[in-house]
Amino acid sequence: MNCRPISKPESITLQGFKHACHAMLYARSEEKLFRRIPIRYAVLMQMRFDGQLGFPGGFVDLCDHTLEEGLKRELSEELDYTLDFAESDHMYCHIWEEPFHLVTHFYTKRLTLAELRAVEAAAVQGKEFGLETMGLVRVPLFFLHDGKGGLPSFLCNNFIGNARSQLVDALKSLGIVKEEQLKRALKSSSR
Numbered sequence: 001m002n003c004r005p006i007s008k009p010e011s012i013t014l015q016g017f018k019h020a021c022h023a024m025l026y027a028r029s030e031e032k033l034f035r036r037i038p039i040r041y042a043v044l045m046q047m048r049f050d051g052q053l054g055f056p057g058g059f060v061d062l063c064d065h066t067l068e069e070g071l072k073r074e075l076s077e078e079l080d081y082t083l084d085f086a087e088s089d090h091m092y093c094h095i096w097e098e099p100f101h102l103v104t105h106f107y108t109k110r111l112t113l114a115e116l117r118a119v120e121a122a123a124v125q126g127k128e129f130g131l132e133t134m135g136l137v138r139v140p141l142f143f144l145h146d147g148k149g150g151l152p153s154f155l156c157n158n159f160i161g162n163a164r165s166q167l168v169d170a171l172k173s174l175g176i177v178k179e180e181q182l183k184r185a186l187k188s189s190s191r
């Protein structure tokens with residue numbers, strides 16, 4: 001199960017490939033865990049029906065919609081919340097040749113903390129809650145004193161497709177977690 005990066009324009013010209021769009025929603029947060037540890041950002045992933053973590057989203061039919069319209073529709077089905085996506089929210093995409101014939105598109109969108117909380121509250125009302133989607137989770141971005149708790153432990157979970165790399169790449173490129181801290185988290189999660 002391997003994928004490689006591809007440009008968005010090239011991916012759209014492919015014949016016989018399905019397209020899936022997923023999004024990382026995030027917000028700046030001043031909240032502190034135990035009134036001490038700044039959480040800095042709230043970053044959303046979700047537990048899926050298959051027991052793996054992934055991002056909200058799903059298959060988009062390019063005959064009916066643009067990728068961004070399709071993502072909006074998938075999120076409104078899964079989260080019962082309407083969010084618009086711009087082409088500039090597209091971070092990158094990957095092609096999966098064998099056995100899937102699939103392109104996975106990854107978007108990131110910054111919300112206010114109030115909006116993100118509204119997404120969390122709406123998600124439990126969504127028609128797929130408890131079925132396809134088993135609940136949103138926030139990603140702990142901090143490091144506890146044992147060097148394992150927080151982000152390193154979170155990265156030990158099982159993730160669908162390339163969702164784990166999508167998370168790590170987005171945290172890096174959006175400047176949410178510093179590169180050396182990400183390296184530390186990846187190293188300690190592989191032990």
Ligand code: AMP
Nearest residue numbers: 020054055057058059104160161162163
């Ligand atoms: P879904 O409808 O959300 O299950 O997504 C459609 C397809 O995309 C499925 O075949 C998944 O295996 C795949 N997929 C789901 N989430 C991700 C992800 N974050 N990264 C890569 N592939 C994914």
Ligand code: MN
Nearest residue numbers: 056057058078
């Ligand atoms: Mn989905």
